Amino acid sequence: MPTSPYEFLDLVVIGAGPGGLAGAVTAADLGKRCVLLDGGHSTGGQYYRHPAPGLGAARPDRLHHGWSVYTGLAERLAEHERAGRVEFRGGHHVWALERTDEGFTVHATRGPDAGDRVAVRARAVLLATGAYERQLPFPGWTLPGVVTAGGAQAMLKSGLVLPGQRIVVAGSGPLLLAAASSLVTAGARVPAVVEATGYLAYARRPHVVAAVPAKLVEGAGHGTALLRHRVRPRLRSAVVEAHGTDRVTGVTVARLDADWRPKPGTERRIDCDAIAVGHGLLPQIDLATELGADTLAGPDGAVALAVDAGMRTSVPGLWSAGETNGVGGADLAIAEGELAAHDLAGAEPKRSLRRRRARLRAFADLMAAAHRPGPGWTGWLRPDTDVCRCEEVPVAKVREAVEELGAGDPRTVKLLTRAGMGWCQGRMCGPAVACLSAGSGSAASESGAGVGAAGPDRRPFGCPVPLSQLAAGEPDA
Amino acid sequence: MRRRTPAGLVGAEPGPAHHIVFDGRAVPALSGQSIAAALWADGVLAWRTTRFGGRPRGVFCGIGACFDCLATVDGRANQRTCLVPAEPGTVVTTQEGHGRADLAV
Numbered sequence: 340m341p342t343s344p345y346e347f348l349d350l351v352v353i354g355a356g357p358g359g360l361a362g363a364v365t366a367a368d369l370g371k372r373c374v375l376l377d378g379g380h381s382t383g384g385q386y387y388r389h390p391a392p393g394l395g396a397a398r399p400d401r402l403h404h405g406w407s408v409y410t411g412l413a414e415r416l417a418e419h420e421r422a423g424r425v426e427f428r429g430g431h432h433v434w435a436l437e438r439t440d441e442g443f444t445v446h447a448t449r450g451p452d453a454g455d456r457v458a459v460r461a462r463a464v465l466l467a468t469g470a471y472e473r474q475l476p477f478p479g480w481t482l483p484g485v486v487t488a489g490g491a492q493a494m495l496k497s498g499l500v501l502p503g504q505r506i507v508v509a510g511s512g513p514l515l516l517a518a519a520s521s522l523v524t525a526g527a528r529v530p531a532v533v534e535a536t537g538y539l540a541y542a543r544r545p546h547v548v549a550a551v552p553a554k555l556v557e558g559a560g561h562g563t564a565l566l567r568h569r570v571r572p573r574l575r576s577a578v579v580e581a582h583g584t585d586r587v588t589g590v591t592v593a594r595l596d597a598d599w600r601p602k603p604g605t606e607r608r609i610d611c612d613a614i615a616v617g618h619g620l621l622p623q624i625d626l627a628t629e630l631g632a633d634t635l636a637g638p639d640g641a642v643a644l645a646v647d648a649g650m651r652t653s654v655p656g657l658w659s660a661g662e663t664n665g666v667g668g669a670d671l672a673i674a675e676g677e678l679a680a681h682d683l684a685g686a687e688p689k690r691s692l693r694r695r696r697a698r699l700r701a702f703a704d705l706m707a708a709a710h711r712p713g714p715g716w717t718g719w720l721r722p723d724t725d726v727c728r729c730e731e732v733p734v735a736k737v738r739e740a741v742e743e744l745g746a747g748d749p750r751t752v753k754l755l756t757r758a759g760m761g762w763c764q765g766r767m768c769g770p771a772v773a774c775l776s777a778g779s780g781s782a783a784s785e786s787g788a789g790v791g792a793a794g795p796d797r798r799p800f801g802c803p804v805p806l807s808q809l810a811a812g813e814p815d816a
Numbered sequence: 817m818r819r820r821t822p823a824g825l826v827g828a829e830p831g832p833a834h835h836i837v838f839d840g841r842a843v844p845a846l847s848g849q850s851i852a853a854a855l856w857a858d859g860v861l862a863w864r865t866t867r868f869g870g871r872p873r874g875v876f877c878g879i880g881a882c883f884d885c886l887a888t889v890d891g892r893a894n895q896r897t898c899l900v901p902a903e904p905g906t907v908v909t910t911q912e913g914h915g916r917a918d919l920a921v
């Protein structure tokens with residue numbers, strides 16, 4: 340679909356993961372003309388990330404549960420593209436949304452040069468930018484070979500590579516089982532899956548779990564793969580240190596109490612050459628919070644966009660689908676994308692769609708509550724552990740800012756220590772800095788509320804923008 | 817039993833490998849791989865040293881969010897290698913600190 344300079348679209352969808360993809364094709368089914376933007380070069384997002392065509396993968400489905408759902412969406416997209424109703428534009432990183440009289444201008448960058456700046460105008464925007472992983476620092480977490488659980492998944496699914504041969508998977512949340520199961524299936528050894536919580540919280544709400552059979556099948560699939568390779572989760576435990584000088588050579592694992600405080604005397608060493616670690620996911624919502632969209636904290640303390648039953652945010656003309664509304668997996672993202680498309684097109688969705696979304700959201704909330712980080716995790720930190728990877732700010736500096744210089748909130752800590760001021764804009768250290776800023780013994784730290792819930796992070800740019808493009812006038816696309 | 821590999825799992829039949837140049841050495845890369853993926857496949861996990869501690873770093877998040885995987889690519893500093901595709905002949909250099917030492921006056 341050629342877009343002339345002054346063309347005005349019905350809809351821009353940001354993010355081509357399950358949520359955005361479902362939203363774009365459903366909106367097109369309902370007669371809307373839209374552009375689907377993604378920073379990546381292909382559709383699929385995190386869940387359906389797949390090898391580039393050049394790798395000639397005959398069986399990409401072997402790395403995915405529900406691959407046919409993705410191919411179905413991709414076929415519908417291709418059909419709409421041929422008919423000129425939707426255009427997918429990969430390699431477009433959106434860095435700001437601007438409200439205008441008629442709707443929105445979406446600002447994106449395609450690369451480092453001044454001419455790589457793009458602006459797309461539309462009446463409505465569907466935000467489906469997904470999530471990124473919540474990280475909690477531990478001694479040695481900056482060593483090469485320590486990667487995020489989702490990152491290990493992403494590198495495997497897109498590049499068919501592994502960070503090592505003996506990979507410890509650690510942290511908390513359902514992504515750990517997914518990652519461990521792909522890693523062993525792809526040939527790595529996984530000497531341990533170390534999970535900070537027990538799975539008891541799931542057992543306490545059996546009706547919520549039973550209402551989503553697909554989730555059980557998927558969970559059972561991971562479980563079977565892990566059993567076949569003799570991988571058994573170590574529950575209520577954490578990696579409290581990674582060893583090595585220039586790369587990881589092993590980890591120390593310790594048992595945790597109910598508050599995630601390591602129990603002295605329970606340490607055990609495990610040899611490995613890589614670690615895949617993550618503590619759940621945090622919604623990526625900066626583009627909406629910069630416009631003042633309302634947010635709320637989920638059961639895991641993570642801040643998400645507040646939406647109504649039609650996936651409408653508090654900003655007129657802005658809808659949101661998938662993990663921007665709280666983490667919940669690909670099926671939920673698809674249901675929300677479809678609901679958002681109906682709402683913005685003024686069409687009535689099927690009752691069954693609303694019910695499916697409600698069931699999946701209830702399950703997501705249960706998962707989130709089960710894996711909410713406990714306040715005791717700071718017990719495995721040491722004074723020299725880097726909290727901020729970018730600016731290399733150790734725990735001692737952050738504690739000094741709080742205890743001696745009186746910084747009482749993450750913003751002040753950031754100004755005093757530079758933690759969170761680096762390239763990643765606090766995405767990696769934000770939760771940890773929030774916890775440490777709350778001070779030991781304060782209400783916020785005791786409730787674990789600091790872990791992602793210290794209010795939405797403010798980032799004026801959704802991704803780094805070359806200065807030459809900010810200086811250049813606004814182009815039309 | 818033949819060892820399982822990621823490529824074997826998905827039945828990948830990539831074309832012949834091309835090469836990128838990493839710190840003056842040829843490293844094989846498959847069509848469609850990122851620079852970071854090609855380096856991992858070659859057993860390389862670090863290609864940057866930090867500005868203050870001089871510590872080695874490579875991929876952490878794998879999706880463009882953490883900026884740990886920066887390297888100098890074809891003379892341009894601070895490129896996220898987990899996002900940049902490995903093209904035949906791409907020149908990748910370990911980045912020290914800001915990656916702009918050569919520009920310092």
Ligand SMILES: Cc1cc2nc3c(=O)[nH]c(=O)nc-3n(C[C@H](O)[C@H](O)[C@H](O)COP(=O)(O)OP(=O)(O)OC[C@H]3O[C@@H](n4cnc5c(N)ncnc54)[C@H](O)[C@@H]3O)c2cc1C
Nearest residue numbers: 354356357358378384385386433468469489661662668669
């Ligand atoms: C690294 C990672 C790996 C994961 N792996 C798995 C897994 O293996 N199994 C599993 O069950 N779940 C996995 N998840 C969870 C996953 O988030 C959901 O299951 C599902 O993909 C959510 O769908 P979504 O549409 O909400 O978002 P996503 O699938 O995350 O899609 C969001 C899309 O938006 C794009 N985007 C974000 N910001 C911008 C921007 N500013 N400009 C342009 N484009 C943008 C991204 O490139 C992405 O393609 C993973 C999550 C992460 C972060």
Ligand code: FES
Nearest residue numbers: 878880882883898
């Ligand atoms: S590994 Fe995080 S940006 Fe590349």
